[in-house]
Amino acid sequence: xxxxxxxxxxxxxxxxxxxxxxxxxxxxxxxxxxxxxxxxxxxxxxxxxxxxxxxxxxxxxxxxxxxxxxxxxxxxxxxxxxxxxxxxxxxxxxxxxxxxxxxxxxxxxxxxxxxxxxxxxxxxxxxxxxxxxxxxxxxxxxxxxxxxxxxxxxxxxxxxxxxxxxxxxxxxxxxxxxxxxxxxxxxxxxxxxxxxxxxxxxxxxxxxxxxxxxxxxxxxxxxxxxxxxxxxxxxxxxxxxxxxxxxxxxxxxxxxxxxxxxxxxxxxxxxxxxxxxxxxxxxxxxxxxxxxxxxxxxxxxxxxxxxxxxxxx
Amino acid sequence: xxxxxxxxxxxxxxxxxxxxxxxxxxxxxxxxxxxxxxxxxxxxxxxxxxxxxxxxxxxxxxxxxxxxxxxxxxxxxxxxxxxxxxxxxxxxxxxxxxxxxxxxxxxxxxxxxxxxxxxxxxxxxxxxxxxxxxxxxxxxxxxxxxxxxxxxxxxxxxxxxxxxxxxxxxxxxxxxxxxxxxxxxxxxxxxxxxxxxxxxxxxxxxxxxxxxxxxxxxxxxxxxxxxxxxxxxxxxxxxxxxxxxxxxxxxxxxxxxxxxxxxxxxxxxxxxxxxxxxxxxxxxxxxxxxxxxxx
Numbered sequence: 001x002x003x004x005x006x007x008x009x010x011x012x013x014x015x016x017x018x019x020x021x022x023x024x025x026x027x028x029x030x031x032x033x034x035x036x037x038x039x040x041x042x043x044x045x046x047x048x049x050x051x052x053x054x055x056x057x058x059x060x061x062x063x064x065x066x067x068x069x070x071x072x073x074x075x076x077x078x079x080x081x082x083x084x085x086x087x088x089x090x091x092x093x094x095x096x097x098x099x100x101x102x103x104x105x106x107x108x109x110x111x112x113x114x115x116x117x118x119x120x121x122x123x124x125x126x127x128x129x130x131x132x133x134x135x136x137x138x139x140x141x142x143x144x145x146x147x148x149x150x151x152x153x154x155x156x157x158x159x160x161x162x163x164x165x166x167x168x169x170x171x172x173x174x175x176x177x178x179x180x181x182x183x184x185x186x187x188x189x190x191x192x193x194x195x196x197x198x199x200x201x202x203x204x205x206x207x208x209x210x211x212x213x214x215x216x217x218x219x220x221x222x223x224x225x226x227x228x229x230x231x232x233x234x235x236x237x238x239x240x241x242x243x244x245x246x247x248x249x250x251x252x253x254x255x256x257x258x259x260x261x262x263x264x265x266x267x268x269x270x271x272x273x274x275x276x277x278x279x280x281x282x283x284x285x286x287x288x289x290x291x292x293x294x295x296x297x298x299x300x301x302x303x304x305x306x307x308x309x310x311x312x313x
Numbered sequence: 314x315x316x317x318x319x320x321x322x323x324x325x326x327x328x329x330x331x332x333x334x335x336x337x338x339x340x341x342x343x344x345x346x347x348x349x350x351x352x353x354x355x356x357x358x359x360x361x362x363x364x365x366x367x368x369x370x371x372x373x374x375x376x377x378x379x380x381x382x383x384x385x386x387x388x389x390x391x392x393x394x395x396x397x398x399x400x401x402x403x404x405x406x407x408x409x410x411x412x413x414x415x416x417x418x419x420x421x422x423x424x425x426x427x428x429x430x431x432x433x434x435x436x437x438x439x440x441x442x443x444x445x446x447x448x449x450x451x452x453x454x455x456x457x458x459x460x461x462x463x464x465x466x467x468x469x470x471x472x473x474x475x476x477x478x479x480x481x482x483x484x485x486x487x488x489x490x491x492x493x494x495x496x497x498x499x500x501x502x503x504x505x506x507x508x509x510x511x512x513x514x515x516x517x518x519x520x521x522x523x524x525x526x527x528x529x530x531x532x533x534x535x536x537x538x539x540x541x542x543x544x545x546x547x548x549x550x551x552x553x554x555x556x557x558x559x560x561x562x563x564x565x566x567x568x569x570x571x572x573x574x575x576x577x578x579x580x581x582x583x584x585x586x587x588x589x590x591x592x593x594x595x596x597x598x599x600x601x602x603x604x605x606x607x608x
Contacts, residue, residue: 011448018449029465137597141590143541145548146564146582149571157572164571252456256545260568270457271549274464286461290452 008301012294019290020072023283024065030279033057077287078280080273087284090269095288097167098265101188101257102250104181108189109196109246114232114239116193117200121208122227132197139194144253148187148260155183165262184261188253192246199242203235210234237308244300251289337526340602347598353591357584361407368401373556381574391576394566402558403580409559410588413474413543413552414536420478421485422532428482429489430516434497443486450483459542463551470543470559473552477542481535488531492524499523526603533599537592544585560585 035051036043052058056067071078077087120132156164162183168176207213208231216230217223255267262268266285273281341347360367369389376396384391390399432443450458462476496502497520505519546552547561555562560581567577 014445015448015452018446019452022449022453023461026461026465029462137590137593141537141586141593143544143564143582143585143589145545146578146585149564149568149578149582152571153575153578157575248451248454251454255456255460256548259549270460274460274549274551279465282461282464286453286457289454289457290449293452293454 004305005302008298012298015294016291019287019294020069021065023287023290024068026283026286027279028061072287077284080278080281082273082276082278082281087280090281091266091284091288094264094266094269097263098251098254098258098267100170100177101181101184101254101263101265104185105188105192105250105253106243108185109192109243112189113193113196114200114236116197117239118204118227118232118235120197120201121204124205132201136194136197139190139197142190143256144187144191145256145260147190148183148257151183151187152260165260167261167263167265180261180263184257184263187260188250188257191253192243192249195246195249196239196243199239200235203238204231207231207235237304241300241304244296247296248289248293251293337602341598344598344601346594347602350591350594350596350598353587354595357407357411357588357591360404361411364405364408368398368404370398370401372397372402372405372558374398381570381577383574384576390580391574393563393577394570394574399563399577399580402563403560403584406558406560406563406581406584407588409470409547409553409557410540410543410561410585413470413477414540414592416474417477417481417539417543418532418535420475421481421535422528424479425482425485426489426521426528429486430493430521432486433490433493434512434516434520440490444490447483447486450480451487453480455480455538456542456545459546460549460551463546468551468554470547470553470557473543473546476546477539480542481539484535485528485531488527489524492527493520496520496523530596530600530603533592533596537589537596540585540589540592 034055035048035057038051038055039048056064059067075088077091079086080090083090116132116135120129123129152164155162163176163180165180167180170177208227213226213230216226221230251266254265255270257263258265258267259271266289270282270285272278273285374397376392379388379392379396381394382388382392382396388398388400390403393399393402428443432440453461459473459476459480462479463473466472466476493516502515502519505515510519543552543559544561544564547559548565550562550565553559553562555566563581564578567574567581570577
């Protein structure tokens with residue numbers, strides 16, 4: 001177990017190193033000299049020289065990377081030029097909003113995707129299976145920002161039962177908080193539900209044809225017990241691990257969903273930063289999401305290792 | 314006893330052409346979903362090519378007397394906030410979306426397949442290094458990486474296609490590498506090595522043609538993802554720039570007029586949905602046709 005853990009953690013170190021190179025490299029894609037852009041219209045040579053020195057633009061690239069990485073390791077992701085706040089503070093400020101939205105979206109995905117996958121596998125080849133597959137294709141093909149618009153048109157404009165946009169913190173009013181997040185969570189969870197359904201269906205089909213399931217049926221167990229206790233419990237292991245890989249899609253989707261529903265989270269932070277040329281914030285958000293993705297996958301791998309006795313043998 | 318001519322006795326019986334590609338094609342044609350998908354994709358491709366002849370109006374012609382008009386006989390899908398015909402913009406928008414889908418995937422393929430072949434065939438340190446870089450790219454969520462790249466490169470359709478192509482590339486490296494690893498130990502590759510073929514020839518003539526099927530499936534599904542990604546970037550203002558039409562940028566404008574002019578949001582979104590669904594149907598059908606064991 002310890003050897004596995006050490007080996008698995010050792011792999012993420014080079015990955016994180018290359019992530020840092022990619023994110024630092026993004027900065028180098030910017031056209032022109034950043035010092036000239038910061039110096040304003042007058043372009044005083046003394047000011048330009050001062051800015052070059054201040055931001056280490058006069059240093060060679062490897063030195064600049066080393067300085068940047070040193071800052072990142074100390075928790076210094078730079079400062080937002082728009083809000084004049086450290087990027088880390090901004091990220092930590094927005095993180096709970098996106099985390100709540102993402103958590104609700106995962107619940108939606110689990111509650112739709114797993115039952116749909118189980119039913120589809122049990123009724124393999126029937127009209128219900130066909131319907132579940134159509135649902136999965138629908139979920140995978142619908143742009144979530146468009147689905148957001150359709151829901152706003154139905155529930156906010158026509159029926160007037162849910163707010164079209166905005167966010168109320170849970171500490172302020174839990175009811176209103178949930179009301180503002182129901183539609184965005186459904187929009188975000190919908191595509192992941194489709195993926196979950198496909199994973200569950202495929203895992204269940206495999207498990208239901210296994211010898212131990214045939215034995216359970218031969219013993220005379222109820223079909224419900226066979227499916228849920230012997231089938232689903234075993235099928236869920238790969239589903240949960242594969243589900244962790246959807247975290248990236250969740251964050252990508254959150255960017256658009258937060259934009260549609262004007263939710264002040266992580267996604268809105270990066271989009272606003274892009275339009276204000278607040279590049280330190282863009283880099284900070286990419287770095288934090290990539291790190292979170294790597295850590296989450298590590299946790300999923302360890303959980304998979306812990307719950308699967310065959311791997312421990 | 315009648316003598317049988319030698320040619321007749323030795324001639325092979327006439328068998329139907331049963332090459333694997335033909336078998337796969339026959340299986341694909343039998344898949345109704347895939348055929349529906351292919352027909353719709355072809356329909357949109359034709360619309361994009363002949364857009365100037367199909368669209369009833371210019372996609373950028375404004376008409377201040379017809380601002381936000383509901384669908385009517387004059388404007389089948391209504392007009393937008395400055396009186397432009399929504400149908401014409403949806404028709405011309407197909408060009409940006411399909412081009413973005415295909416070009417982005419071509420970028421991914423042209424970078425990802427050679428790197429995957431190299432990584433899988435050479436192995437060792439190079440493979441380890443390339444895989445760590447791919448892991449790092451995969452760790453950055455696809456759209457977030459595309460947004461960051463588009464932001465740093467500058468907002469326009471070309472840069473959006475480059476950003477999507479680069480962000481989608483790691484999946485092709487992984488797939489090609491895995492297929493190369495499995496194929497390079499096959500007997501026919503070993504035989505090609507044994508007769509002294511150079512590495513370049515082994516990779517290009519013996520491995521690549523045999524791993525094309527899964528790459529084609531992945532490419533078809535990646536076009537669907539790239540079309541959504543282009544629409545997403547244009548929706549955020551990082552893709553096609555106004556006044557040129559794109560389905561994503563049309564939705565970006567529509568969000569400000571949802572209650573007054575919902576048709577501005579319906580049609581471009583429906584167009585994205587139908588095209589992406591068609592590519593997904595085609596991709597699923599191709600996968601089933603090329604790999605019958607897959608369920």
